Amino acid sequence: MKLLKATANLSIQRSVDSGTDEQRAAVQSIIADVRKNGNAAVLKYTEKFDGIALSSILATSEEIEEAYTLLEKEQKEIIQRAAANIRAFHEKQRIQSWITTDADGTTLGQKVTPLDSAGLYVPGGTAAYPSSVLMNVIPAQVAGVSKIVITSPPDRTTGKLPPAVLVAANEAGVTEIYKVGGAQAIAALAYGTETIPAVDKITGPGNIYVALAKREVYGDVDIDMIAGPSEIVVLADETAFPKEVAADLLSQAEHDERACAILVTDSMTLAENVKLEVEKQLETLPRKEIAASSIENYGAIYVTDSMDEAVDLVNQLAPEHLELLTEEPMTLLGSIRHAGAIFMGRYSSEPVGDYFAGPNHVLPTNGTARFSSPLSVDDFVKKSSIIYxxxxxxxxxxxxxxxxxxxxxxxxxxxxxxxxxx
Amino acid sequence: MKLLKATANLSIQRSVDSGTDEQRAAVQSIIADVRKNGNAAVLKYTEKFDGIALSSILATSEEIEEAYTLLEKEQKEIIQRAAANIRAFHEKQRIQSWITTDADGTTLGQKVTPLDSAGLYVPGGTAAYPSSVLMNVIPAQVAGVSKIVITSPPDRTTGKLPPAVLVAANEAGVTEIYKVGGAQAIAALAYGTETIPAVDKITGPGNIYVALAKREVYGDVDIDMIAGPSEIVVLADETAFPKEVAADLLSQAEHDERACAILVTDSMTLAENVKLEVEKQLETLPRKEIAASSIENYGAIYVTDSMDEAVDLVNQLAPEHLELLTEEPMTLLGSIRHAGAIFMGRYSSEPVGDYFAGPNHVLPTNGTARFSSPLSVDDFVKKSSIIYxxxxxxxxxxxxxxxxxxxxxxxxxxxxxxxxxx
Structure with a gap:
């Protein structure tokens, strides 16, 4: 892990991943094909990219029932408890319509209405993400969206979705789940097919093809954001525990080889100890190779001359996840201008928010916390001005x-x- | 003007204007050039597209002072009164940070922070748009954005900006105004040049090159929306006055040959009378040619069998501007699900909201009111989750x-x- 003396003037270059020309062309061609040929195109790309020929793309009620038998009872209950916390937090985000009146008979106001429909993309790949189901579905439900559908890529061998995903969707109350992934899923949600309805907004993270497809359909439908790889910045002082800092950095690094884990501290002692701990803890991780590659290429420890300089650097980084592992995190909160989610103190390790505490885990990546917000109920309502x-x-x-x-x-x-x- | 029997099942096809391949390529090349060559590229494109060789792109304080001498005192005062109304309305949109606590010591919340900077694009062309200055600047100011800059294309002969634009900017408190338009302005705001600062969000409407450039830089910076031509839908019953309906349709049509003016009514009598009035009033309009072309190509009168069917059709159209010229507009308000701004009753003609009443005139076009909102203070703040x-x-x-x-x-x-x- 790189250990660098840094100042807040560190120049941070970042740019959204716009893909290669080939990737963009491929995505444009998939979208055009799905718009023209509907389900036939969707099935064709599912066979090509997910390696499985499906006869039907809707997850059946039998598949949902079977998912319950494959999940442990305890796991189902954890999903239920997480869903309850997430729902309670998002209920606080509801906004109200309002009007103002004056004696001349002028009435002005703002009317809040839910979107009619939303399509939620749940990534697949090597892991199952029931948390993504909850984090996308619940804000849409709280907003009052009446039609909510999910798409997620099917397993290459069984052609089914992971049991935890199906159970999370069903527990959240969504039963319209399509076994479609990639750019073809985004195209189907944007323009509709014989089976999949065209929706007003598409949310949820995915790989580069999903991100490029979302950018391409943006304007015809709304999207939440163009997500990049996940990242964490830990802002710590000498009171932080190196083992805990290292564990948190690694929890981010294990996501993805392109994930980014950064420590910013004014303590050279902490910096050196965290570096050692990261190397030590890496050894026993099941996803060691992914985490090691992430730490090697995108990990860094920045040592600043003062805490003020450290805070300035954090604001420049505008991290997706920010942990304040300092003696008095509350005193820093007012100085943090840009961060997706702020985890305060040693008992608020990032995974607390990833699954369970209630705030959304769909967060602005890659410095976009400068201008973007966590996914919220606001994403699923819109406003109309009223003028009388x-x-x-x-x-x-x-x-x-x-x-x-x-x-x-x-x-x-x-x-x-x-x-x-x- | 086309007069059609319609049902709510009318199939409305719309798609965002993605430009031609040539236009997209031109915009990509301008952006790359400005990113690489900064001011030199900006000046080059200003000469090429706006037909004027500038030595400096910043509007000088002398130019701003001169603008005051060119504007009538009464005009300046009208701008001030409009600004006060717009500010009062947007002050109501401020949102607060909040937290929740529980007895276990869990604290969750949402912290609201303004964006650091915003760049506001004011279109040029044949007219001056001081109202666009106010509608973009004021919400950013109310949000607390500390750095606000304006760009707008210079006049082809004088190389200056319209006096009303300069006065509106200065009255609103913005003095950093660049005489740059088109895709080069968007590129400069997104990536910065030696003179123009890179900002976090770009708002404001423009022509197809501006729209394509905004789509291209989206992700590296935020944008408000991709604006299309302006549109109005008037929902009227037999109590509406044909002269007033026609005047409102024409006020939209005079904007742009691609503007769209639609009447939806359950009264064939009204429909026929409005058609005659539109033709009559067109004759004496200074912008007759533009308005006539808009009415010919994009104007329509839909006559439905019932008011319920008319309301369904309006929701399908999801208009930017909606007028309710019915006997009891309040009884319809709850049924309107999708509209940018809703003007209620005969004394709330659309221009009331375009300049003066207070709500924003930057509104979702082309059916995007299904998922988008008027420009607001919300566009210039973002939220961070707090987890303790x-x-x-x-x-x-x-x-x-x-x-x-x-x-x-x-x-x-x-x-x-x-x-x-x-």
Whole structure:
């Protein structure tokens, strides 16, 4: 793990992964094909990329029932308890419509309405992600979205979805689950097929093809964000425990070879001890190779001259996950301007929030916490302005409005207002 | 103007304007050039596309002072009154950080922080848009964005910006104004040049090159939306006045040949009278040619069998602007699921909201009101989750959290939690 003396002036270059020209062209061609040929194209790409020929893409009720028999009772109950925590947190995010009125009879306001439909992408690959199901479904439900569908790539051998994913979806109340992954899933959700409905918004992380497809359909439908690899920054002082810091860095590194784990500290002693601990703990990890590659290529320990400089550096990094492992994390909270989720103190290790505490784990990656937020109920509602002018209010303001219109050279606007007062 | 019998099952095909391959390639090449060559590239494209060789792109304080002498005093005051209304409305949109606590010592919350910087694009062309300045700047200011810059294309002959734009910017408190338009402006705002700072979010409408450039840089910075041509839907019953309906349709049509003006009504009598009035009023409009082309190609009157069917059709259209010119507009408000702004009753003609009433005029176009909202203070803040677990809270939940991690195959996540409790 690299150990570097750093200042807050460290120049951090980052750019969203736009894929290669070949990848972009491939994704555009898949989308065009799915738009034109619907299910036939979806099945073709599922066979090509997921290596399995399916006759039907909808997960059947038998498959959902079978999933329950394959999961331990205890696992089902943990999913239920996590879902309850996630639901309780997201209930706090509901926003209300409001209006204001004045004595002239002017009423202005903002009406909040749920989206009609949402499509949630749950990544597949080597692992199962029941937590992703809960983190995407629950905010959409709390928002009041009436049609929620899930897509996730099928297993290469069985053609089914992981039992934990099916159980999480069913426990959350979603039964429309399609065994489709990749760019073909995004295309199907954006434009619809004979089976899969076109939805208004697509959320959830995926690989580079999923990310490129989301970028491509953005505008025709909404998307949550273009997700990059996961990352953690631990901001620690000399009071932090090297074993715990190292364990947290590794919990991020095991996700993905491109995951990024960074320690920022004003203590050279801590820095050196964490470096040793990371190397030691790596040895016994089941996903050792992935974690080692991540630490090697994207891991770093930055040692600053002061805590102020460390905080500045954190704000520059704008991390997806930020842990404050300092003696008094609350005193730093006000200085943190950019972070997806902020974990405070030694008992708030990142996995506490990944699954269980309640806040969403779909977070802005790659420095986009500068301008993006965790997935939330807000992502599944939209607002309409309400404008009511009485005759009195219009008479009072018509001259101003017409003059403003004419200042912009828009005579028909001025006349529309004046037509009411003749 | 087309007059059609319609049902709510009318199939409405829409798709975002993705430009031609040539346009996309041109925009990509401009962005790459500006990223590499900074101001030199910006000046080159300004000369090429805006037809003027500038020595400096920053609007000088002399230019701003001169703008005040070119504007009538009354015009300046109207801009000030509009700004006050817009500010008052957007102040209501502020959201607060919040936390929840429980007896185990679990504290969860959501911290709201303004973006550091925003770049606001004000379109140019044949008209000046001081209202666009106010509608973009004010929500960013209310949100607390500390660095706000404006870009807008310079006049082809003088190399300056319209006086009304400069005055509106200055009245709103923004003095960093760059005389740059098109894709080169978006590239400069996204990646910075020697003069123009890289910002976190770019908002504001523009032509197809601006829209394509925003799509291209999205992800590296945030954008508000990809705007299409403006549109209005008037939902009216037999009580509406044909002259007023026609005037409102034409106020939309005069914007742009691609603007779209639609009447939906259950009254054939109204439909026929509006059609006649549109033709009559068109004759005397200064922007007659633009409005006539818009009405010819994108205008329509849909007559439905019932008001319920009319409301369904409106929800399918998901219009940017919706006027409810019915006897009791309030009774319909709850049925309107998708609209950018809803204007209620005959004294709330659309121009009331375009400039003056207070709600934002940057609205979702082209059916994207299905999933998008008016530009608001929310666009200029982002949220961070806060997670604090006490030792007691972690002891209570660690087993669940570790088991969930292992269910997803992530052993290092489980160990990170367990490392605290040894």
């Amino acid at each position: 002018y009485s005759e009195k209010a219009l008479r009072k303001n018509a001259e101003d409005i017409a003059a403003f219109a004419r200042m912009e050279g828009l005579e028909a606007h001025a006349r529309a207002v004046e037509s009411r007062l003749k | 677990y006490s030792e007691k809270a972690l002891r209570k939940n660690a087993e669940d959290i570790a088991a969930f991690a292992r269910m997803e195959g992530l052993e290092a996540h489980a160990r990170a939690v367990e490392s605290r409790l040894k």
